[in-house]
Amino acid sequence: MNPLCIYHGNCADGFTAAWAVRQALGDIECHAAGYGQTPPDVAGRDVIIVDFSYPRDVLQAMNEQANSVLVLDHHKSAAEDLAGLPEPPECWEDWIEHHLALAPDMTSTMAALFDLERSGAGIAWDFFHDAPRPALVDHVEDRDIFRFALEDTEEIMMAVFSREYTWENWDSLAAESPYELYREGRAILRKHRKDVRELIRSCEQRMRIGGHLVPVLNAPYFYSTEAGHIMSEGEPFAACYWDSADARTFSLRSREDGVDVSAIAKQYGGGGHRGAAGFRMPVGWEGDVA
Incomplete structure:
Protein backbone atom coordinates (compact mmCIF):
# COMPACT_ATOMS: atom_id res chain seq x y z
CA MET A 1 0.00 0.00 0.00
CA PHE A 146 -25.06 22.07 12.60
CA ARG A 147 -26.81 19.63 14.91
CA PHE A 148 -25.56 20.98 18.27
CA ALA A 149 -27.07 18.03 20.12
CA LEU A 150 -24.09 17.65 22.48
CA GLU A 151 -23.52 19.80 25.52
CA ASP A 152 -21.03 22.69 25.16
CA THR A 153 -20.14 22.02 21.52
CA GLU A 154 -19.93 25.73 20.65
CA GLU A 155 -17.45 26.47 23.45
CA ILE A 156 -15.44 23.31 22.82
CA MET A 157 -15.13 24.07 19.12
CA MET A 158 -13.89 27.60 19.85
CA ALA A 159 -11.02 25.98 21.75
CA VAL A 160 -10.44 23.68 18.79
CA PHE A 161 -10.47 26.59 16.32
CA SER A 162 -7.88 28.43 18.42
CA ARG A 163 -5.26 25.79 17.54
CA GLU A 164 -3.17 25.61 14.40
CA TYR A 165 -3.94 22.67 12.13
CA THR A 166 -1.10 20.34 13.13
CA TRP A 167 -1.20 16.64 13.93
CA GLU A 168 0.48 17.29 17.28
CA ASN A 169 -2.21 19.80 18.25
CA TRP A 170 -4.94 17.33 17.34
CA ASP A 171 -3.28 14.63 19.44
CA SER A 172 -3.35 17.09 22.33
CA LEU A 173 -6.98 18.08 21.74
CA ALA A 174 -8.06 14.45 21.66
CA ALA A 175 -6.33 13.85 24.99
CA GLU A 176 -8.03 16.79 26.75
CA SER A 177 -11.35 16.35 28.49
CA PRO A 178 -14.44 18.08 27.06
CA TYR A 179 -14.69 20.13 30.26
CA GLU A 180 -11.14 21.44 29.86
CA LEU A 181 -11.91 22.49 26.29
CA TYR A 182 -15.21 24.03 27.38
CA ARG A 183 -13.46 26.21 29.99
CA GLU A 184 -10.87 27.28 27.43
CA GLY A 185 -13.47 28.10 24.79
CA ARG A 186 -15.98 30.16 26.81
CA ALA A 187 -14.23 33.52 26.54
CA ILE A 188 -13.15 32.83 22.96
CA LEU A 189 -16.77 32.24 21.96
CA ARG A 190 -17.92 35.45 23.64
CA LYS A 191 -15.28 37.48 21.78
CA HIS A 192 -16.02 35.68 18.51
CA ARG A 193 -19.72 36.50 18.68
CA LYS A 194 -18.95 40.17 19.39
CA ASP A 195 -16.59 40.35 16.40
CA VAL A 196 -19.14 38.76 14.08
CA ARG A 197 -21.88 41.22 15.07
CA GLU A 198 -19.56 44.20 14.56
CA LEU A 199 -18.39 42.92 11.17
CA ILE A 200 -21.96 42.53 9.96
CA ARG A 201 -22.95 46.01 11.17
CA SER A 202 -20.02 47.66 9.42
CA CYS A 203 -19.41 45.59 6.28
CA GLU A 204 -22.60 43.86 5.10
CA GLN A 205 -23.47 44.42 1.43
CA ARG A 206 -25.54 42.65 -1.25
CA MET A 207 -24.65 40.64 -4.33
CA ARG A 208 -26.64 38.73 -6.91
CA ILE A 209 -25.68 35.06 -6.66
CA GLY A 210 -27.55 32.26 -8.39
CA GLY A 211 -30.40 34.58 -9.28
CA HIS A 212 -30.87 35.87 -5.72
CA LEU A 213 -29.91 39.29 -4.31
CA VAL A 214 -28.53 38.25 -0.92
CA PRO A 215 -26.56 39.71 2.01
CA VAL A 216 -22.81 39.24 1.66
CA LEU A 217 -19.91 39.87 4.02
CA ASN A 218 -16.22 40.14 3.16
CA ALA A 219 -14.67 38.31 6.11
CA PRO A 220 -12.14 35.55 6.87
CA TYR A 221 -13.43 32.00 6.50
CA PHE A 222 -13.52 31.36 10.25
CA TYR A 223 -16.39 33.86 10.58
CA SER A 224 -18.46 32.37 7.76
CA THR A 225 -20.63 29.93 9.71
CA GLU A 226 -21.82 32.34 12.40
CA ALA A 227 -22.03 35.40 10.14
CA GLY A 228 -23.82 33.47 7.43
CA HIS A 229 -26.33 32.09 9.91
CA ILE A 230 -27.13 35.56 11.27
CA MET A 231 -27.42 37.24 7.86
CA SER A 232 -29.53 34.44 6.37
CA GLU A 233 -32.51 35.15 8.64
CA GLY A 234 -35.47 36.04 6.40
CA GLU A 235 -33.30 35.63 3.28
CA PRO A 236 -32.94 32.87 0.64
CA PHE A 237 -29.35 32.51 1.87
CA ALA A 238 -26.31 34.59 2.82
CA ALA A 239 -22.66 34.52 1.76
CA CYS A 240 -19.23 35.36 3.10
CA TYR A 241 -16.19 35.67 0.88
CA TRP A 242 -12.44 36.11 1.19
CA ASP A 243 -9.66 36.63 -1.32
CA SER A 244 -6.48 34.64 -1.87
CA ALA A 245 -3.80 35.17 -4.49
CA ASP A 246 -5.67 33.27 -7.20
CA ALA A 247 -9.35 33.16 -6.23
CA ARG A 248 -12.27 34.66 -4.34
CA THR A 249 -13.86 31.97 -2.19
CA PHE A 250 -17.55 32.12 -1.25
CA SER A 251 -19.14 30.32 1.69
CA LEU A 252 -22.95 30.10 1.56
CA ARG A 253 -25.37 29.51 4.44
CA SER A 254 -29.16 29.07 4.51
CA ARG A 255 -31.82 28.20 7.06
CA GLU A 256 -34.57 25.60 6.90
CA ASP A 257 -36.90 28.04 5.15
CA GLY A 258 -34.17 29.13 2.72
CA VAL A 259 -32.93 27.63 -0.53
CA ASP A 260 -30.65 24.63 -1.11
CA VAL A 261 -27.25 26.33 -1.29
CA SER A 262 -25.54 23.18 -2.57
CA ALA A 263 -27.51 23.71 -5.80
CA ILE A 264 -26.42 27.37 -5.87
CA ALA A 265 -22.76 26.47 -5.35
CA LYS A 266 -22.95 23.78 -8.03
CA GLN A 267 -23.78 26.48 -10.61
CA TYR A 268 -20.28 27.88 -10.01
CA GLY A 269 -18.38 24.59 -9.82
CA GLY A 270 -18.60 24.19 -6.05
CA GLY A 271 -20.66 22.05 -3.74
CA GLY A 272 -21.66 21.23 -0.19
CA HIS A 273 -24.80 20.66 1.84
CA ARG A 274 -28.33 22.01 1.67
CA GLY A 275 -27.59 24.60 4.36
CA ALA A 276 -23.84 25.15 3.88
CA ALA A 277 -21.85 25.16 0.64
CA GLY A 278 -19.04 26.96 -1.15
CA PHE A 279 -17.40 27.79 -4.45
CA ARG A 280 -14.44 29.73 -5.89
CA MET A 281 -14.45 32.53 -8.46
CA PRO A 282 -11.81 34.87 -9.91
CA VAL A 283 -10.53 37.59 -7.59
CA GLY A 284 -12.72 40.67 -7.91
CA TRP A 285 -15.93 38.83 -8.85
CA GLU A 286 -18.84 40.86 -7.46
CA GLY A 287 -21.75 38.59 -8.26
CA ASP A 288 -23.81 38.07 -11.40
CA VAL A 289 -24.92 40.97 -13.56
CA ALA A 290 -28.61 41.66 -12.97
Missing part, protein backbone atom coordinates in the same frame (compact mmCIF):
# COMPACT_ATOMS: atom_id res chain seq x y z
CA ASN A 2 1.12 3.54 -0.81
CA PRO A 3 -1.61 5.68 0.78
CA LEU A 4 -2.30 9.34 0.09
CA CYS A 5 -5.03 11.04 2.12
CA ILE A 6 -6.74 14.02 0.47
CA TYR A 7 -8.91 16.03 2.85
CA HIS A 8 -11.04 19.18 2.87
CA GLY A 9 -8.59 21.99 3.66
CA ASN A 10 -9.18 24.90 6.06
CA CYS A 11 -11.91 22.87 7.74
CA ALA A 12 -11.91 21.34 11.21
CA ASP A 13 -14.03 18.44 10.00
CA GLY A 14 -11.73 17.74 7.07
CA PHE A 15 -8.58 17.96 9.18
CA THR A 16 -10.08 15.78 11.90
CA ALA A 17 -11.04 13.23 9.24
CA ALA A 18 -7.45 13.14 8.00
CA TRP A 19 -6.24 12.87 11.61
CA ALA A 20 -8.53 9.87 12.07
CA VAL A 21 -6.98 8.21 9.02
CA ARG A 22 -3.47 8.88 10.34
CA GLN A 23 -4.43 7.44 13.72
CA ALA A 24 -5.14 4.19 11.91
CA LEU A 25 -2.44 4.12 9.21
CA GLY A 26 0.42 6.06 10.78
CA ASP A 27 2.47 8.92 9.35
CA ILE A 28 1.02 8.88 5.83
CA GLU A 29 1.15 11.73 3.32
CA CYS A 30 -1.84 14.09 3.48
CA HIS A 31 -2.94 16.81 1.06
CA ALA A 32 -5.34 19.68 1.84
CA ALA A 33 -7.76 20.21 -1.06
CA GLY A 34 -10.38 22.78 -2.03
CA TYR A 35 -13.16 23.06 -4.57
CA GLY A 36 -11.90 24.16 -7.97
CA GLN A 37 -8.29 23.21 -7.23
CA THR A 38 -6.24 20.75 -9.28
CA PRO A 39 -5.75 17.41 -7.50
CA PRO A 40 -2.25 16.23 -6.59
CA ASP A 41 -0.35 13.56 -8.50
CA VAL A 42 -1.90 10.22 -7.57
CA ALA A 43 0.01 7.88 -9.90
CA GLY A 44 0.44 4.51 -8.21
CA ARG A 45 -1.11 5.74 -4.95
CA ASP A 46 -3.87 4.29 -2.81
CA VAL A 47 -5.96 7.43 -2.55
CA ILE A 48 -8.24 8.10 0.43
CA ILE A 49 -10.41 11.21 0.03
CA VAL A 50 -12.17 12.33 3.22
CA ASP A 51 -14.78 15.08 3.78
CA PHE A 52 -14.31 16.07 0.16
CA SER A 53 -14.67 14.87 -3.40
CA TYR A 54 -13.81 15.94 -6.91
CA PRO A 55 -16.26 16.12 -9.82
CA ARG A 56 -16.95 12.75 -11.43
CA ASP A 57 -14.79 13.38 -14.50
CA VAL A 58 -11.82 14.48 -12.37
CA LEU A 59 -12.22 11.49 -10.08
CA GLN A 60 -12.37 9.11 -13.05
CA ALA A 61 -9.16 10.62 -14.44
CA MET A 62 -7.51 10.15 -11.04
CA ASN A 63 -8.72 6.56 -10.98
CA GLU A 64 -6.92 5.85 -14.23
CA GLN A 65 -3.60 6.82 -12.60
CA ALA A 66 -4.08 5.62 -9.03
CA ASN A 67 -3.77 2.17 -7.55
CA SER A 68 -7.12 2.62 -5.77
CA VAL A 69 -9.49 5.48 -4.93
CA LEU A 70 -11.71 5.55 -1.85
CA VAL A 71 -14.07 8.48 -1.15
CA LEU A 72 -15.58 9.01 2.32
CA ASP A 73 -17.80 12.08 2.23
CA HIS A 74 -21.08 13.59 3.39
CA HIS A 75 -21.68 16.52 1.04
CA LYS A 76 -25.05 16.42 -0.72
CA SER A 77 -23.85 17.80 -4.06
CA ALA A 78 -21.00 15.28 -4.26
CA ALA A 79 -23.33 12.39 -3.40
CA GLU A 80 -25.58 13.40 -6.29
CA ASP A 81 -22.68 13.83 -8.72
CA LEU A 82 -21.13 10.46 -7.83
CA ALA A 83 -24.38 8.49 -7.63
CA GLY A 84 -23.92 4.98 -8.97
CA LEU A 85 -20.34 4.43 -7.83
CA PRO A 86 -19.93 1.21 -5.88
CA GLU A 87 -19.85 1.45 -2.09
CA PRO A 88 -16.80 0.09 -0.25
CA PRO A 89 -16.99 -2.66 2.37
CA GLU A 90 -17.76 -1.60 5.94
CA CYS A 91 -14.18 -1.06 7.14
CA TRP A 92 -10.62 -0.42 5.97
CA GLU A 93 -9.42 -4.01 6.41
CA ASP A 94 -12.26 -5.31 4.24
CA TRP A 95 -11.52 -2.64 1.62
CA ILE A 96 -7.90 -3.82 1.43
CA GLU A 97 -8.97 -7.43 1.00
CA HIS A 98 -11.49 -6.39 -1.65
CA HIS A 99 -8.88 -4.39 -3.54
CA LEU A 100 -6.27 -7.15 -3.42
CA ALA A 101 -8.80 -9.68 -4.68
CA LEU A 102 -9.65 -7.49 -7.67
CA ALA A 103 -6.15 -6.21 -8.38
CA PRO A 104 -5.07 -8.96 -10.81
CA ASP A 105 -8.01 -8.11 -13.09
CA MET A 106 -8.18 -4.32 -12.71
CA THR A 107 -5.77 -1.42 -13.01
CA SER A 108 -7.58 0.37 -10.19
CA THR A 109 -10.57 0.06 -7.90
CA MET A 110 -12.78 2.97 -6.89
CA ALA A 111 -15.60 3.25 -4.37
CA ALA A 112 -17.47 5.99 -2.53
CA LEU A 113 -19.27 6.03 0.80
CA PHE A 114 -21.69 8.90 1.48
CA ASP A 115 -23.64 9.49 4.68
CA LEU A 116 -25.42 12.82 5.09
CA GLU A 117 -26.16 12.06 8.76
CA ARG A 118 -22.48 11.98 9.76
CA SER A 119 -19.63 14.41 9.20
CA GLY A 120 -16.43 13.60 7.35
CA ALA A 121 -14.56 13.09 10.62
CA GLY A 122 -17.27 10.78 11.94
CA ILE A 123 -17.34 8.70 8.77
CA ALA A 124 -13.53 8.44 8.67
CA TRP A 125 -13.22 7.39 12.31
CA ASP A 126 -16.00 4.83 12.03
CA PHE A 127 -14.51 3.36 8.83
CA PHE A 128 -10.92 3.07 10.07
CA HIS A 129 -11.42 2.21 13.76
CA ASP A 130 -13.18 -0.40 15.88
CA ALA A 131 -12.64 1.69 19.03
CA PRO A 132 -15.26 4.22 20.19
CA ARG A 133 -14.90 7.74 18.87
CA PRO A 134 -12.92 10.31 20.88
CA ALA A 135 -15.09 13.14 22.19
CA LEU A 136 -13.19 15.44 19.80
CA VAL A 137 -14.63 13.63 16.78
CA ASP A 138 -18.16 13.77 18.17
CA HIS A 139 -18.02 17.52 18.85
CA VAL A 140 -16.45 18.28 15.47
CA GLU A 141 -19.29 16.35 13.84
CA ASP A 142 -21.92 18.01 16.04
CA ARG A 143 -20.89 21.45 14.83
CA ASP A 144 -20.07 20.60 11.23
CA ILE A 145 -23.54 19.29 10.47
